[in-house]
Amino acid sequence: MSQxxxxxxxxxxxxxxxxxxxxxxxxxxxxxxxxxxxxxxRADAFPDEEEREGLRELGNxxxxxxxxRLPDLLEQLETRLTENGVKVHWAETTEEANQIVHGIIKSxxxxxxxKGKSMVSEEMEMNDFLAERHIECLESDMGEYIVxxxxxxxxxxxxxxxxxxxxxxxxxxxxxxxxxxxxxVNELIRIGRRTLRTEFMEADVGVSGVNFxxxxxxxxxxxxxxxxxxxSTTAPPVHVAVxxxxxxxxxxxxxxxxxxxLTRSALGQPITTYVNMISxxxxxxxxxxxxxxxxxxxxxxxxxxxxxxQMRQTLNCIRCGACMNHCPVYTRVGGHTYGEVYPGPIGKxxxxxxxxxxxxxxxxxxxxxxxxxxxxxxxxxxIPELLQRLRQENVKSPAEHPKVDGGAKYSRKxxxxxRIWVALNTRPGLYKLFLWAATRFxxxxxxxxGPWTENHTAPVPARRSLHDLAxxxxxxxxxxxxxS
Amino acid sequence: xxxxxYDAAPNATRVAPDRPGPRTYPEKPAEVTLFGxxxxxxxxxxxxLDAIRLLEREGIRVHFPQEQSCCGQPAWTSGYVxxxxxxxxxxxxxxxxxxxxxVPSGSCAGMFREHYPEVFADEPxxxxxxxxLAERTYELTEFLLHVCKVQWQDLGQPTQVALHTSCSARRxxxxxLHARELLGKxxxxxxxxxxxxxxxxxxxxxxxxxMPEVSGAMVLDKTRALRESGAAEMVTxxxxxxxxxxxxxDKQKQxxxxxxxxxxxxxxxxxxxxx
Numbered sequence: 015m016s017q018x019x020x021x022x023x024x025x026x027x028x029x030x031x032x033x034x035x036x037x038x039x040x041x042x043x044x045x046x047x048x049x050x051x052x053x054x055x056r057a058d059a060f061p062d063e064e065e066r067e068g069l070r071e072l073g074n075x076x077x078x079x080x081x082x083r084l085p086d087l088l089e090q091l092e093t094r095l096t097e098n099g100v101k102v103h104w105a106e107t108t109e110e111a112n113q114i115v116h117g118i119i120k121s122x123x124x125x126x127x128x129k130g131k132s133m134v135s136e137e138m139e140m141n142d143f144l145a146e147r148h149i150e151c152l153e154s155d156m157g158e159y160i161v162x163x164x165x166x167x168x169x170x171x172x173x174x175x176x177x178x179x180x181x182x183x184x185x186x187x188x189x190x191x192x193x194x195x196x197x198x199v200n201e202l203i204r205i206g207r208r209t210l211r212t213e214f215m216e217a218d219v220g221v222s223g224v225n226f227x228x229x230x231x232x233x234x235x236x237x238x239x240x241x242x243x244x245x246s247t248t249a250p251p252v253h254v255a256v257x258x259x260x261x262x263x264x265x266x267x268x269x270x271x272x273x274x275x276l277t278r279s280a281l282g283q284p285i286t287t288y289v290n291m292i293s294x295x296x297x298x299x300x301x302x303x304x305x306x307x308x309x310x311x312x313x314x315x316x317x318x319x320x321x322x323x324q325m326r327q328t329l330n331c332i333r334c335g336a337c338m339n340h341c342p343v344y345t346r347v348g349g350h351t352y353g354e355v356y357p358g359p360i361g362k363x364x365x366x367x368x369x370x371x372x373x374x375x376x377x378x379x380x381x382x383x384x385x386x387x388x389x390x391x392x393x394x395x396x397i398p399e400l401l402q403r404l405r406q407e408n409v410k411s412p413a414e415h416p417k418v419d420g421g422a423k424y425s426r427k428x429x430x431x432x433r434i435w436v437a438l439n440t441r442p443g444l445y446k447l448f449l450w451a452a453t454r455f456x457x458x459x460x461x462x463x464g465p466w467t468e469n470h471t472a473p474v475p476a477r478r479s480l481h482d483l484a485x486x487x488x489x490x491x492x493x494x495x496x497x498s
Numbered sequence: 499x500x501x502x503x504y505d506a507a508p509n510a511t512r513v514a515p516d517r518p519g520p521r522t523y524p525e526k527p528a529e530v531t532l533f534g535x536x537x538x539x540x541x542x543x544x545x546x547l548d549a550i551r552l553l554e555r556e557g558i559r560v561h562f563p564q565e566q567s568c569c570g571q572p573a574w575t576s577g578y579v580x581x582x583x584x585x586x587x588x589x590x591x592x593x594x595x596x597x598x599x600x601v602p603s604g605s606c607a608g609m610f611r612e613h614y615p616e617v618f619a620d621e622p623x624x625x626x627x628x629x630x631l632a633e634r635t636y637e638l639t640e641f642l643l644h645v646c647k648v649q650w651q652d653l654g655q656p657t658q659v660a661l662h663t664s665c666s667a668r669r670x671x672x673x674x675l676h677a678r679e680l681l682g683k684x685x686x687x688x689x690x691x692x693x694x695x696x697x698x699x700x701x702x703x704x705x706x707x708x709m710p711e712v713s714g715a716m717v718l719d720k721t722r723a724l725r726e727s728g729a730a731e732m733v734t735x736x737x738x739x740x741x742x743x744x745x746x747x748d749k750q751k752q753x754x755x756x757x758x759x760x761x762x763x764x765x766x767x768x769x770x771x772x773x
Contacts, residue, residue: 323512384698442564480562491554
């Protein structure tokens, strides 16, 4: 892993995929236009800086408070949900979670599943798991539907098909659904909806995600804009919600600021069109709703993150996507470049706990640490600080016991180079010798100094260093001072 | 389920620090130390000298300890904590004399103020000295504006400039606000906005060589935005960004260039046009 591989061989790496994405002019335009619009919308949704910052601090405290009591809150959530008639399942791995979902569907002799948008189900690769077992999952969120139709993965956690523009969607619908091409977004949505509408009625099971699981009342809260979430969770006879264990919050009061932060940060909306609060299956005197409701709580590395005081902050995340919208790297390379379910800055800090840092060793380095992500995070996750931490785990030697399954970038050669750098910068005599040599022979700097000269001309050191200029200047000043 | 969590310390949950209040500034001191930064030392020494001249013009005696080297940022952002600590300790020892430290680079000043506490997190005794250094550290534009409270007469010809602030300077040191206000004091200088002004130029230290394709795309966009702003030149208070932006412009064979804000300011207030 420590060996440097030339880019031509890096087809299956962040750098390789980034290179491809950067050369795709259409993709770059699609992302730039979309991200610019999302940044503007967020800015407009928080006109008052003071209010925004106060709300972010509150959001951070609520999530940190809930995390500090996570085991208790999860137990309370299970108790309340059970009282409400919801069946709670625990899954340590995505495999376990898939088996639980599959078991529920099988017990109902189901073969058709309709899904509301859920990133945890993406994390589980639920569609593939069920397809192998002859169960068809249909994505009902418009963006998810589009990427499913094209056999792709989401490129953004909120807007899965944001990498496509309307013409590309129109072409896709034409190719796959046999409809006429149209540039009209509303017409495209109508086409998608017509196809989906019948599926809601015919599905055996509806699957959804959860935005907030409320411990005190045993409520599952789900925000969405298309109504497909409400349809998926109420029309089929069985509703299965899947979510990560970090989504639990204490009470309904806590949810108010969190929803406000979520919808304003994500899309600049004061609130989503639909806010679903699910507190159990259909009661005997009720006319509609599912007969059964299940909740699958997934760990998948989250308890490892929880056990690390610094990395625990990743569990604050409410999945708004603002960090990717504001990320200059994500904006240029798009979500698929990350090669994982969760792209962008948040993906870089949560994926290591799910798959191990050695699987994604390039991710922490794919950042200029500009800090835009941390600045907009609604729950104040210090994303740059955590990227920094992962870089540290990345370069640790086996003897230094790297955490998060790190150490993939440990290299004796690179460590030796840094030792030389230390010697140079801690021994003034040596540093001055270096300055002397660099300024004297600077003109001899080769034209090609590795990756730097791909984008720049080689920097040529000045003829005299600041050390020299300052010494001469200050001593002449002192002499003048002495004469006057 | 809760057996999963027995390993974790129950009170380990971190809460984000409160927003710092506005920084309070001392009276103008008689003497300061200039921390020149390694990039300026080798590539932009004249700008470092101009920073000294700007401070001296305010009647301040400037010290430049010859033992200074690098703040440690390159190793820090590469994940080498021990190596950072050794270099950082050398600077900490050197600057441990109570004098205000003026740094003509937002990211190096930010390293002293924001990251040394992380670098020395395991050393309670050192942290006291770190806190003391943080308290005394000022980025150049901040120091000129708020401590020296400069009153300048603009001796240059009318011109238009674009301002680029490094991300750490912007987010850790508010340099964009200070630099704008300083430029505002020059009545013949008009500052022009550029597209995506707050976006990173793509430097990010070792990022520029570890991810040259992404970094290259970023600096291309940045240089285009700067050129299209209509400004005659770009000014910045950060040597790293300057090296990135000028190196890219040179590679593109563009005539547009950036220069360090210290040199620009010195030229305006001294009337000395540099070659």
